Amino acid sequence: MIFNSVTFLIFFTLVSLLYWTLPSRPRYWFLFLASLVFYAFWRWEYLGILLLSAVTDYYVARGLDETPIEESKKRKRLLAISLSVNLGLLFYFKYLLFFTENFNALFEWLNATTRFPYWEIVLPFGISFYTFETISYTMDVYRGHMKAEKRFITYGLFVAFFPKLVAGPIQRASELVEQLKERPAFHWQFVADGIQRMIYGLFLKVVFADNLAPIVDEAYAMDPAALSGIDVITLGFLFGFQIYFDFAAYSHIALGAAKVLGISIPENFNFPYIATSMKEFWKRWHISLSSWIRDYLYLPLTGTKVLVSTGKGGIGQSLDNEPTAKRKNFALFATWAIMGFWHGANWTFILWGLYHAVFIFLERKLAPVRKRIPFLGSTWVTWPLTLGIAMVSWIPFRAQSLTDALVMYAKILDPRQLVGLNLRENTYLIAALMLIVFVFTWAVDEYIRPWLQTKPRISVPITILQYTVAILLIFIFLRPINQFIYFQF
């Protein structure tokens, strides 16, 4: 089910009412079943995959709990079962076609007659998200960061909880399971806070992301050879805003829906385009993924022992021991290549990941220079620079092919092709307008909102105006015409 639909709004209202009406014991069973119905509204046949991943890790974790630390071989075998099932599912549904295509292309290039058959495989929504959650759960039990959950319903709800099932935030078991065990009592504050977040998320999705989508689609459908460097940068900004509004919207709705049900989900976005370095960008963008990657991939690759599991932060949290520079660099590039590949089975995503690795690497190397010349470290230099680097990084993410992405990057790098306006005038205007809207929203949130909160006489009418406009526009634009971009990952 997609959030930007009337179906979801009706479903959610009914689920919330029933949830709070039921006694606390059957409440979670009801929520678990409602989550399965939510998923089945897309394709019920794929519920089996979700349950397979969930059930496997439930039993593996129980097994780990019952196996003493001294029996490390058995514990490793159990962990391997979890990883094989989850990564196997991911490989089959997400990556098999990619490898088939690439191996067949390689055979063709080698003039070999061997060809792998192409299978029609539909990617189950949310598979990248829920498999990462179940893996992290088993890893946490394996590492001794948490005990395995004995009640299947509590664990099952951690995996299938519908607000975050399809596109995150990727939640840690310890965070959700503890809340579920506490069985929060109804409070009007949950409803008020939750609905506010949902309105904000729906507004971002249906008013901004969905209306940017046709402009972005039209612009990216152009022949990249016909674009100038300025056009490419504009396209980077446009898609950067579209994907931000789209994905942040999903996260806001997820957080809001969970809040109405009395459950807190960690923040996933924090004005990422305000970042003054790429490292900071990843502490503000898709926070739950970057912290997952840090704890379960980057730190192990550097040889660092992970001591705690938390969904907060982002890549670059302090380490408990310092690995060598060589190992850190290897971990950085390997992590980012995998991070890119997680987003999609295409070379364009790997290029996107490596692009980020290069700039984070450069930031590390240039840190001493920035310290020596304070001007280079000032916000007026670092913010526009980071913004440009982050926006241009979206080019391969959205480009139709690796060739297109490289052609587009070449346009920026070649001074002879830098200037020229080949898009409609409105395209440039909208990109500029979105930047103004973003910075303005951040400034309001950072400076004006805290001040307003101390002045109820002013803040009440302003809040009424704000919600009237938001509800009005949501009503006018609410159409399930575009799925959330991150559904496909």
Place this chain on the structure above:
Amino acid sequence: MKAKLSLGIMVLSAVLAGLILRFGFSGERNFEDAALGTMTVSYEARSIDGRDIHTTKQREKEIAEMLSVASDGRRSTLILGNSQTHSINQKKEGEVVYPEILDRAFSERTVLTNSLPNANLQEFYLILNWWLETVIFDQIVVPVFMDDLREDGLREDFLTALIQENFALSGELDDFDQSLNEQLRSLQPQTHAESSESSDSETPQDFVEKEINSWLAAHSKTWANRPNARGDLFMKLYSWRNILFNISATTKRKMIPARMSKNLLALDRILERTSEDSIDVLLYIPPIRRDVEVPYDLAEYAQFKSEVESMAAAYSHVQFKNWEGIVPGELWGLKASTNGKKEPELDFMHFQFKGHQILADSILTALKP
């Protein structure tokens, strides 16, 4: 803010939003006419016996009637066009557009017209290929507007029949054709609302959503009026943009090189296809208001005309005409301001009925009877 106050604010906001929706937006309206301005109206040509011979939105009934007219056994001409073809400035009772004048003038020939506002030549190319699947034409008329070379992309509202029939270019296809087929495919219903990973079948969500929406539209005028409210909002945004940047009808429009090349490539494909099918082509630079300076960069406008002319010269079945100045200034009109000013703006695209007569006479002298 306390919970109950927050919820109260949201309820009050929802009520206010409902009132604005109920009373603040216009009822059903034709946005195409709104875009044309109050002084110009759209009109689609009809045959002498009242059948449709002209379509802009490819409605099922229109296409069926046009096909029945085409099967009458007479030779057929296809006119492609933009809003100039289906609009009359200051229209009076009984006045018609040039395709209808031409249809009446030919006794042994049927004139079918497919025009679409802000048409681009990629759309023309697809529409021509689609028509050629069912009707044999021996001549076509193609106006090439400088404005239309700035356009790009395919619009589902005007390619309805192609989309419904899952039309695609066939034969030997190069990248350009394939890209047009891709774009068409993306507009077709089974893939339109789905991600690339989803299957082609309707999901339970699609089904339920459609049912709920139909029910809501049938039981709530406000819900049914949402597309008009969206249109109203976009018109307002368009107007605010014009006010902010002081854009008016006389503001010079720059050529967009990448779009121009793409559209000229489509024009070349039209000429190639008609050459293969032995269809005569009348290619013309359409009338534009000349009593004031044209809203283009003059050097770019000259370059555009010369490029179109040289493309026509490469084919023996193409007749090229430059009719930019044939409609005198007094036969043009004004349109309501699009940038908040009280005074109306000059209309460079749409002329009065007499302009249609002049254009029809010019076409008549150029075409075979």
